[in-house]
């Protein structure tokens with residue numbers, strides 16, 4: 001029985017050592033690549049915990065003996081000093097003997113030096129693997145964000161303790177008036193090469209009304225849900241943080257107003273009704289064509305849809321994804337003989353208020369005019 005216990009003890013020690021190495025290695029990988037869901041690290045952690053508990057269970061007598069030995073040592077000692085043994089004494093290896101030897105080794109000058117050097121090497125190696133970014137003096141906020149959002153950058157000064165949970169995938173307006181959109185036409189004649197090569201920004205619109213079919217087609221090609229359940233644009237982690245809000249100025253049989261594009265049902269949900277040409281021109285820093293086109297598409301990002309996974313990189317990914325939708329708008333418009341223009345100059349707060357979003361959890365990041373030429 002005793003032999004069996006010793007064998008188990010040795011096996012568990014070896015296993016603990018190996019699995020601790022695996023946990024360290026996978027932890028470094030997860031940290032360097034900002035992987036917040038790295039299964040191998042989680043599994044290594046669980047197995048390590050199991051080994052550690054088994055190790056404690058098999059060695060609790062030694063641990064108790066050592067604790068008793070330490071407690072005895074900390075009481076004031078009135079007896080004359082004993083010469084310290086240089087190595088383990090001869091004779092049976094009782095728990096008390098092993099405990100005394102281990103404690104002595106740790107508290108010796110060499111032990112303290114070893115612990116210090118080990119700790120220092122760990123800190124230096126850790127910092128070396130994840131160096132803080134070098135930010136030149138006078139850098140703008142974009143440079144600061146860009147540097148700090150690189151994977152592998154030490155986030156010791158980060159203040160985020162909890163990156164939150166994944167929110168619902170679809171925004172809903174249960175009480176909104178719904179405008180059902182016609183089915184999009186997926187048998188177009190324009191070559192993708194032609195659409196890409198001919199694409200351009202249009203700021204002159206004819207003022208003729210757009211048809212609901214045209215609006216439907218533009219919205220579907222911009223952000224619609226495809227047969228596979230995915231979208232017409234890529235999304236990091238397929239998390240789709242972008243919402244589309246068409247502000248309708250002049251579309252047949254669609255009353256003027258602010259709408260939300262319901263991607264699942266390919267329908268419009270009315271957020272506010274009315275003529276928004278004047279406020280939209282003001283929001284776009286008085287670029288008049290924003291009131292002369294037929295519809296202005298506002299793109300927002302719901303940050304938490306990505307933040308729980310991509311943390312500091314969320315903002316980058318949100319803007320990149322908005323850019324994908326923007327190019328879809330251009331190509332869709334080109335293929336249908338419509339005009340489009342991207343707008344980056346706008347008054348964020350006023351825009352967010354019009355869309356009914358708080359500008360913090362969900363914020364407008366892009367607007368595009370679309371219309372008849």
Ligand SMILES: Cc1cc2nc3c(=O)[nH]c(=O)nc-3n(C[C@H](O)[C@H](O)[C@H](O)COP(=O)(O)O)c2cc1C
Nearest residue numbers: 199200201202203284287326341342343344345346
């Ligand atoms: C992010 C971004 C912001 C833009 N902002 C504006 C804008 O505020 N007003 C405008 O008239 N055009 C804007 N544009 C359109 C550019 O002026 C246009 O793409 C550029 O002049 C090249 O012309 P092209 O699109 O016809 O090839 C923007 C384009 C992008 C990509």
